Amino acid sequence: MAHSEADVLAGLAEIVNEETGLETSAVEGSKSFTDDLDIDSISMMTIVVNAEKKFGVKIPDDDVKDLVTVQDAVDYIVKAQQA
Amino acid sequence: MTTLKTPEAGRFSRITGIGGCRSEHAVPNEALVGPIDSSDEWIRQRTGIITRHRAGADVSVADMAEEAAVEAIANAGLKPSDIGGILLATVTTGIPTPSAAALLTEKLGTGPVPAWDISAACAGYCYGIAQADALVRSGTMDNILVIGAEKLSDFVDPTDRSISFLLGDGAGAVVVSASDTPGIAASVWGSKGENWETIRLTNSFIEMKDDPEAPFPTLRQDGPSVFRWAVWEMAEVAQQALDAAGITAADLSAFIPHQANMRIIDELAKQLKLPESVQIGRDIADNGNTSAASIPLATERLLRENPELHGKLALQIGFGAGLVYGAQVVVLP
Numbered sequence: 001m002a003h004s005e006a007d008v009l010a011g012l013a014e015i016v017n018e019e020t021g022l023e024t025s026a027v028e029g030s031k032s033f034t035d036d037l038d039i040d041s042i043s044m045m046t047i048v049v050n051a052e053k054k055f056g057v058k059i060p061d062d063d064v065k066d067l068v069t070v071q072d073a074v075d076y077i078v079k080a081q082q083a
Numbered sequence: 084m085t086t087l088k089t090p091e092a093g094r095f096s097r098i099t100g101i102g103g104c105r106s107e108h109a110v111p112n113e114a115l116v117g118p119i120d121s122s123d124e125w126i127r128q129r130t131g132i133i134t135r136h137r138a139g140a141d142v143s144v145a146d147m148a149e150e151a152a153v154e155a156i157a158n159a160g161l162k163p164s165d166i167g168g169i170l171l172a173t174v175t176t177g178i179p180t181p182s183a184a185a186l187l188t189e190k191l192g193t194g195p196v197p198a199w200d201i202s203a204a205c206a207g208y209c210y211g212i213a214q215a216d217a218l219v220r221s222g223t224m225d226n227i228l229v230i231g232a233e234k235l236s237d238f239v240d241p242t243d244r245s246i247s248f249l250l251g252d253g254a255g256a257v258v259v260s261a262s263d264t265p266g267i268a269a270s271v272w273g274s275k276g277e278n279w280e281t282i283r284l285t286n287s288f289i290e291m292k293d294d295p296e297a298p299f300p301t302l303r304q305d306g307p308s309v310f311r312w313a314v315w316e317m318a319e320v321a322q323q324a325l326d327a328a329g330i331t332a333a334d335l336s337a338f339i340p341h342q343a344n345m346r347i348i349d350e351l352a353k354q355l356k357l358p359e360s361v362q363i364g365r366d367i368a369d370n371g372n373t374s375a376a377s378i379p380l381a382t383e384r385l386l387r388e389n390p391e392l393h394g395k396l397a398l399q400i401g402f403g404a405g406l407v408y409g410a411q412v413v414v415l416p
Contacts, residue, residue: 061307
């Protein structure tokens with residue numbers, strides 16, 4: 001069953017928390033992974049792989065660089081679930 | 084019909100000796116951060132590297148390979164004349180032909196034995212072990228030198244932020260010998276040509292011939308893509324190597340992955356759910372990434388610092404430019 005946008009944001013926040021220790025409440029849609037959350041490219045890959053497993057989607061390497069903000073990732077996952 | 088004579092088969096192989104050559108110049112992060120506008124903290128946090136060792140201008144890949152090989156032959160209790168073949172894994176001699184392995188027959192005094200270089204980047208050592216295992220078990224040779232040797236400092240660009248600051252020089256060598264009991268399990272090895280450009284040289288030497296403006300080739304990598312492949316796909320390969328050996332992670336005493344990046348090593352160990360009792364090769368912290376040399380160098384250090392590991396089981400896995408990979412479970416010498 002497809003996850004709602006709110007579910008995806010909450011799930012992504014848990015994944016970010018697990019990888020970085022950041023509070024889930026800090027993982028807001030408008031935040032940039034790099035500039036606001038200080039997540040480097042290696043941690044970002046770990047987050048992407050865990051998001052793929054959690055939401056049952058595929059996020060190719062070439063698309064990861066387009067996921068600048070948390071909302072970008074949420075939108076991508078919501079759309080990918082419908083594909 | 085006449086039956087052809089073939090070598091004695093149906094025997095086993097094992098690693099009987101090991102040696103290493105660590106380059107003399109320790110290069111701290113501070114020496115490299117200027118041209119990449121970085122910091123000691125940035126490099127440590129992303130790679131776990133504190134120093135890497137680099138060779139002097141007058142030291143060649145063959146020189147380092149020779150030093151490691153001499154130690155490995157002595158450690159195996161053999162003489163150079165006992166060696167039946169030399170496999171040298173390297174991508175940094177700068178001379179595709181003649182091979183550095185052929186030169187080693189002269190430098191080591193082995194006699195006119197078969198010798199060849201293996202081009203499999205950071206998987207080269209595991210490719211060499213796979214070949215030596217097959218050659219020994221088939222009865223083709225009794226004692227084979229497998230060497231990983233690299234002078235990566237000749238192929239770095241000080242302004243490159245993708246890979247250059249990781250790289251060091253060095254050599255590690257082992258002797259693979261005939262054995263009455265199994266000492267090297269089946270290898271799991273392969274290639275993934277669709278990712279040919281993920282780790283690469285910037286250009287070919289031929290481009291330099293045709294274009295006077297073409298730079299000397301230096302290494303680059305797509306770091307995040309390499310990280311994803313090296314952790315999650317290599318975790319599957321590592322598990323296949325355990326399955327091929329008929330053991331589980333709980334049977335291991337050591338895990339010795341290619342020393343690419345401490346974060347790859349840590350995440351790979353996590354994915355494999357290794358018991359805490361398994362010693363993990365972490366030579367990278369002060370030796371950097373030495374490509375084909377990294378697994379034998381990390382193995383040599385683990386054995387030196389943990390003598391109780393002699394005769395115990397280790398899982399080794401190499402992975403790198405190609406993309407190529409190789410893994411096998413071995414009994415440590």
